[in-house]
Amino acid sequence: MHQFLPYAWFGGCCVPFHESTISVATHALHYGTGAFGGMRALPNPTDPSEILLFRADRHVRRLSQSARLLLTDLSEITIFNAIVALLKANRPSSPAYLRPFLYTSDLGIAPRLHDIETDFLIYGIELGDYLSPDGVNCRISSWTRQEDRSLPLRGKISGAYITSSLAKTEAVKSGFDEALLMNSRGKLSEASGMNLFLVRDNVLITPGVDQDILEGITRSSVIELAKSMGLTIVERPIDKTELFIADEVFLTGTAAKITPVRRVESTTLRTERPIMSQLKERLTAITEGRDPSYEHWVTRIRLDPLN
Known part of the structure; x- marks a missing residue:
């Protein structure tokens, strides 16, 4: 069973995961008209108030480009800001996998990409090894x-x-x-x-x-x-x-x-x-942020202090 992060990005803000639901008539559900990304979020092993993202710029750029292939504009900064908001809301204490998803949210039945509504969401799950490290x-x-x-x-x-x-x-x-x-x-x-x-x-x-x-x-x-x-x-x-x-x-x-x-x-x-x-x-x-020569591959997200 997946352990989902408590909050998802849905409808332009962070909401409890169980409230991030879509209609059974959603276009993307029937026609596969969506594009997704995948990104690992790792709590800094030496500073738990910091989350490390590997090559975040490349991930958000690919999703933005994927959206263009579906004739939709989704800017890199929009994706990145939503990811930061999601991480600050969830404050993951163990490695997590984030799934941003751009999809046709229209309730129509015609297979198309023109004159159709789209939306964007993100959810996360706790994830260690996806495949066995032994091979x-x-x-x-x-x-x-x-x-x-x-x-x-x-x-x-x-x-x-x-x-x-x-x-x-x-x-x-x-x-x-x-x-x-x-x-x-x-x-x-x-x-x-x-x-x-x-x-x-x-x-x-x-x-x-x-x-x-x-x-x-x-x-x-x-x-x-x-x-x-x-x-x-x-x-x-x-x-x-x-x-x-x-x-x-x-x-x-x-x-x-x-x-x-x-x-x-x-x-x-x-x-x-x-x-x-x-x-x-x-x-x-x-x-894990331990190689200074590739520090530019790591985006560090500082979590807000708890009140």
Whole structure:
């Protein structure tokens, strides 16, 4: 069961979570006409009156751009100010995951994006590890990742996640933890909600943005960190068989952080993951505000003192 934060941002202000309800006739509920984001909020381990947000600017920018793909204007400052208000209202004392959501709130029945009302909400849940830090077992999904010519994959459009949902359930019901999806060209794209990396001969490889992936913020952060550490990074198409002979395979995402892959189909992978371990250690230090060289990746929200 999820432990929701007590307050949500709804109707332009913070309200008790149980009051943040929508009509059963809401357009987005029926047609998937929404866009969402995901952001981790971490109480500062050394100062509980401060909340740390990882790359908040990138997260609010992506949601604002996703809104534009739905022909809606939602400014970055509007998103950010609502997140700050939500954090100050909830004062989370443990790691939390925030879910901002732009959606068509109209009660009409026609599938459309013109002449329609939209709204914006945020809620949060307490969240530690989304996937096991010890690693996950993956299968190649029978479902194919959508193409950008059929859906705007540069945004986190809610309707697109039916494929992720089908793939995830197929994986779990067949004895695995996670699914890896291939694109329509037969190349690996991403997991159900994470980006994919592998290591071969000390080279870090990941599908490029031309492989119908979501342009993940953790993904781009890992690439930048790897470059700063002197690693060779290649963005290119990846064949399925490369997974079975890779030295390391791991997934990245806001919820998943950096998660190793232990097994793909019936092939057990190596347990030594020196490159992933270095990247994970560095990213953890940054998100916890312990790396001054990447302080610009951390937004610090000071909570108001209690009366």
